Amino acid sequence: MTTPYKVIFPILAFLVLFNACQSGVADKGDEQDFTVQLQCQAISEDDALPQSAVYAIVNQNKVKLATISSCDSIPPASYEDYEIPANALAAAGGWWGGAGDYFYAIREDTVIAFYQGWADESQEDESFHYTRIGAFEDGMFNLQIPVRKEELVGTYALSREAGSYILFVGMKEDSLVAEYFQMDGILPPVNQLNILMSSLERKEAAHLVLNTTTLNFTSELGKGQFLLEKGGAAVVLQEEEVDGHPLRMEKILSKDYSIPVQ
Structure with missing residues (x-):
């Protein structure tokens, strides 16, 4: 006569083996292949x-x-x-x-x-x-x-019929420096900006003391911040206001870029 123990033992052995196989499949799945x-x-x-x-x-x-x-x-x-x-x-x-x-x-x-x-x-x-x-x-x-200062270098602008703003950001040794301009009316095409700048009087020159973690800076222009966004970069001057809001200028992407008019 078959005892209950003789029946139960093969079942238990099968369950232990099954669980071990299942565990092995999971472990193998965790080892992802990467290119x-x-x-x-x-x-x-x-x-x-x-x-x-x-x-x-x-x-x-x-x-x-x-x-x-x-x-x-x-x-x-x-x-x-x-x-x-x-x-x-x-x-x-x-x-x-x-x-x-x-x-x-x-x-x-x-x-x-x-x-x-x-x-x-x-x-x-x-x-x-x-x-x-x-x-x-x-x-x-x-x-x-961390953001490299060189990545922030470029021309930032806001073009408006009521008046436009330009900020040139460059490097002097290991520091960021900027030149700030204002003008009446909208900005010309980007490839004509250099000609325009020669006839404009610079409003302010500034050294930007940058926190590379937050991208906040202090300068002769007051406090500001660089913004890195999916569509590009921008700079905000907290103490310069346009229509009741801090002045925000978008980075010009290339010489073929058309500056939007607000």
Whole structure:
């Protein structure tokens, strides 16, 4: 006669084996396959001031990491030269004008981590000063990238029939500087702004003391803030008012950009 124990034991063994198989499938599913690239794209090939964008691509997802002066892919055979881990998934960067910027992507547990480093011919050590700037996890990028002052350089404007405003932002050594103009009527096409500026009197020159985390600044123009948005960049001067609101000027994207009239 078959005892109850002889029947129950095979059932229990089957259940334990089934659960173990299920657990193994889940663990295998957690090990995602990633295709990772660091892509360089030239923005300006001007010999005096070259610029390239650095993009991180994970599978079909793409995000801009930075704008740097020189950028090329770094092959694995050269990783050691740049203090990049041998198991990095991709690397890119370049040297120009006495300084270099470098990036690499590496797998850390279940995420793809991104690191940014720099080197300068005047530095006293030989390090590339890498810091973690973000990761790709759960199908999305999570980046903590400090803004480079160079990315804020450009011309900002507000064009109105009742009067227009222009702010030129540039670099002097390692500081942001600005020139502020006002004029009657609407602004001309962008490619004619330089001609216009030669006939206008500058209202104010300013040194912008910038907090690179919040993008707030103080200056001879008072307090202000740079805004980085999906459609571009803007600057707000808190102590200059237009129609009862702080003056906001949009960054002009290119010489072919038509300044909207408000």
